[in-house]
Amino acid sequence: MHLPISTTAGTFIAHYTTHGLARLDFPDDRRPPVPQSKSSVEPSTQIRRWHDLTTRALQATLAGRSPRELPPLDLSVGTEFQREVWQVLLQIAVGQTQSYGEVAAKIGRPKALRAVGGACGANPIPVLVPCHRVLAANHRIGGFSSGLDWKRKLLAIERIPTNS
DNA sequence: TAACATTCCGCGC
DNA sequence: GCGCGGAATGTTA
Numbered sequence: 001m002h003l004p005i006s007t008t009a010g011t012f013i014a015h016y017t018t019h020g021l022a023r024l025d026f027p028d029d030r031r032p033p034v035p036q037s038k039s040s041v042e043p044s045t046q047i048r049r050w051h052d053l054t055t056r057a058l059q060a061t062l063a064g065r066s067p068r069e070l071p072p073l074d075l076s077v078g079t080e081f082q083r084e085v086w087q088v089l090l091q092i093a094v095g096q097t098q099s100y101g102e103v104a105a106k107i108g109r110p111k112a113l114r115a116v117g118g119a120c121g122a123n124p125i126p127v128l129v130p131c132h133r134v135l136a137a138n139h140r141i142g143g144f145s146s147g148l149d150w151k152r153k154l155l156a157i158e159r160i161p162t163n164s
Numbered sequence: 165t166a167a168c169a170t171t172c173c174g175c176g177c
Numbered sequence: 178g179c180g181c182g183g184a185a186t187g188t189t190a
Contacts, residue, residue: 081188100170104187115187117169122189136170143169151169 001047005055007062009153012127014054016047020072021054023124026146054128061127064157066094070128077124081112085119092133095158099137121145127154139163 005012010027043051050071057067075083084107092098098106100120104113120131126146132154136142141162144151155162 079189104170109187111185112187114168114170114185115189118167118188119169121169131169134169137172141169145169148169 001041001043003043003047003051005051005058007059009062012058014051016043016050017074017076019074019076021050021125021128022074022077024054024058024126024128026126026150057128061094061130062157064094064159067128073125073129075124078119078122081107081115082119082122085116086123086125086129089120089123089129089131089134092130095160097133097135097139097160099135100142101137103134117143126150130154133158133160135162 001016003014003016005014007027010029012027013025014021015023015025053069053071057070060067075086078086085103088098088103088106099113100116101110101113104110104116109115116134120134121143123129123131126132132144132151134142139162141148141151141155141164
């Protein structure tokens with residue numbers, strides 16, 4: 001089940017499973033016509049409730065505010081290592097940052113800092129799972145698989161300074 | 165096995 | 178200070 005979310009930054013697409021929100025896609029200019037009529041199945045009341053939470057959480061974050069409540073996240077995709085990393089990311093508050101090394105240390109593998117980058121890139125729920133708040137050491141911007149422009153934009157929304 | 169969203173250190177400018 | 182090269186490093190497909 002996937003549903004659109006209109007925001008000031010464009011139309012995101014949220015994907016749901018029976019366990020919760022499984023994926024969030026950035027707006028894609030090559031796909032402006034939202035598959036509205038294509039969604040043949042009506043969302044269940046549960047998914048509508050989740051979608052409502054997702055919408056508010058996403059809009060809050062894009063406005064630089066901390067979401068009051070998140071929908072249940074289906075992180076069953078992904079390896080155990082990746083889920084550990086994503087859990088750490090969820091605890092980074094709005095406007096705060098961590099380095100890849102700090103995240104690695106938090107999950108008890110201080111030397112896996114390189115792999116943390118990989119887990120961030122595999123994050124299926126950007127923005128809500130704040131992969132953009134992970135910077136390289138000494139606050140350099142590092143990378144971002146969905147495009148550095150998105151990372152810069154998200155950091156700017158939260159007034160996070162970087163060295164670059 | 166090869167690819168990384170890293171980090172650190174040493175060098176030359 | 179900056180850029181560059183190279184090494185160590187864990188996880189993934």
